[in-house]
Amino acid sequence: MTALAARLGGGLPGSYWKLLFASAGSNLADGMFWIALPLLAITLTDSPALIAGVVAFSGIFLGAFNVTFQSLRQRVVPDRILGRVVASFRMLGWDALPLGAALGGLIGEGFGLTAVFAFATVATLLLVPIRLVITDDLIARVEREAEAERALEATP
Numbered sequence: 001m002t003a004l005a006a007r008l009g010g011g012l013p014g015s016y017w018k019l020l021f022a023s024a025g026s027n028l029a030d031g032m033f034w035i036a037l038p039l040l041a042i043t044l045t046d047s048p049a050l051i052a053g054v055v056a057f058s059g060i061f062l063g064a065f066n067v068t069f070q071s072l073r074q075r076v077v078p079d080r081i082l083g084r085v086v087a088s089f090r091m092l093g094w095d096a097l098p099l100g101a102a103l104g105g106l107i108g109e110g111f112g113l114t115a116v117f118a119f120a121t122v123a124t125l126l127l128v129p130i131r132l133v134i135t136d137d138l139i140a141r142v143e144r145e146a147e148a149e150r151a152l153e154a155t156p
Contacts, residue, residue, distance in 0.1 A: 025138075025139055028069060029128065031068070032125075032130065033125070034061035034065070035058070036121050038054050038055050039124060040121045043117040076142050078149060078150070078153075
């Protein structure tokens with residue numbers, strides 16, 4: 001309940017602001033970093049108030065990340081295969097949950113609960129450098145190419 005209240009209090013209003021004023025590349029990169037922050041907070045403290053504050057603040061970036069990612073995917077994937085791409089993402093995401101739970105269980109049994117969150121923090125932070133590859137210029141180029149392909153498909 002605390003996490004839900006924190007997410008609603010900080011995440012929703014801030015996400016709208018971030019979507020309006022930040023680039024797609026920034027939203028994607030920030031999202032990867034801010035996914036790790038609550039994990040780090042849980043690793044370093046047992047204060048519910050601090051963790052709730054971090055969850056609320058990170059919600060600003062997570063909401064913007066999700067909206068940016070989903071809308072970008074819809075803009076660049078051709079309509080004829082969009083359903084299959086979305087289904088593939090969902091399948092991989094849902095299939096990864098039990099694998100992550102099993103890995104977390106093994107780490108927890110071997111090293112304790114704090115180690116689970118420390119490992120998750122490090123694993124998530126390893127994704128942050130992808131921003132060096134996914135630049136705003138690359139996103140703009142891919143969007144232009146997708147739009148050009150749609151225009152060609154629409155031409156009789």
